[in-house]
Amino acid sequence: MNWSEGRASDVANTLVKGFGEYCQEFSSEQESLTVFIGLRKFQMRTEPLTIDWVGTRAERMGPFFRRGNSEGNSAAFDTVIMAAGFGLERLSSPYHTSSYWRNEQIAQPILDGGQRSYVVSGYGDGALVDVCRLTIERFRQDTIVYELFGTSLEAIEDRINADLRTADAAANLFPYFRSIEDEFLAEGLSQLAARIRKDTAVVLHIRGRERRITSFAEIFGPTSSRLNRLLVYLLHRCGAFSTSVAELDECVRSHRVSPEAVLCRHGCDTREHLRAIITDCGKIEKRLDEMRREQAQTPFRVWRPGAFPITKQGNQR
Incomplete structure (x- = not known):
């Protein structure tokens, strides 16, 4: 993965590229993936496990999508995997820091020769x-x-x-x-x-x-x-x-x-971010506290360097 200047925005670009490869792989399986874009409402309940949404259904054009019809709907699920991120970063007025997920120029040399x-x-x-x-x-x-x-x-x-x-x-x-x-x-x-x-x-x-x-x-x-x-x-x-x-x-x-x-860089209010998505968030507050306290994710190497072939772009996949 290529982190140009160590910026998080390059991670986002790589993820978009990876999503495109995923779409290319599964473009022939029309029912394998349903995509909604421009979500204007997304709310989840834990009991029963349901999701309500208003958004636009994307129509498949090979590995690409075009805008389809908008719809509001709800459905029940056996399992929901949330990849909602940590939420928006906290702002500290009067210091209007650009988001970590946006490019800026602090890694570049000062052009006027000063410090x-x-x-x-x-x-x-x-x-x-x-x-x-x-x-x-x-x-x-x-x-x-x-x-x-x-x-x-x-x-x-x-x-x-x-x-x-x-x-x-x-x-x-x-x-x-x-x-x-x-x-x-x-x-x-x-x-x-x-x-x-x-x-x-x-x-x-x-x-x-x-x-x-x-x-x-x-x-x-x-x-x-x-x-x-x-x-x-x-x-x-x-x-x-x-x-x-x-x-x-x-x-x-x-x-x-x-x-x-x-x-x-004062982090995000992740709990408030989840409350905006999960309407009965109070029912899982105890579990959220446990997850925050335990921090169960630990780093370990699964594959040694060189285990995967180099792509045409020259990056490890």
């Missing part, structure tokens, strides 16, 4: 990727670890996976990264130090919504991927950015950062 200051507020994956884009020259999320660790990457990855296989998924990884730095991270640290951008000055604002964070080491819990935590650890060791636990407005003011250069 621009930024504040990135948050410590989830969105915030940490923005820090990487603002501090690493020619950052690409799909290639950065290969560029930093070269032929040693697989051995390092195997060691980290072995060390963390039995670790608590909620464990803070800051002390672990410190413990392996001299033995395994020194080369990557040296390579990264040569690629720190000279045209940006970045402050990572880590106060948090609950205002409990008091030090940089505290953000290395399960709120972001291990890879992003590792990259930000290395960047911090390179002195690529500073941190702040002050209130956001105070942080922006004290570092003299313009509002348009403040990137707020």
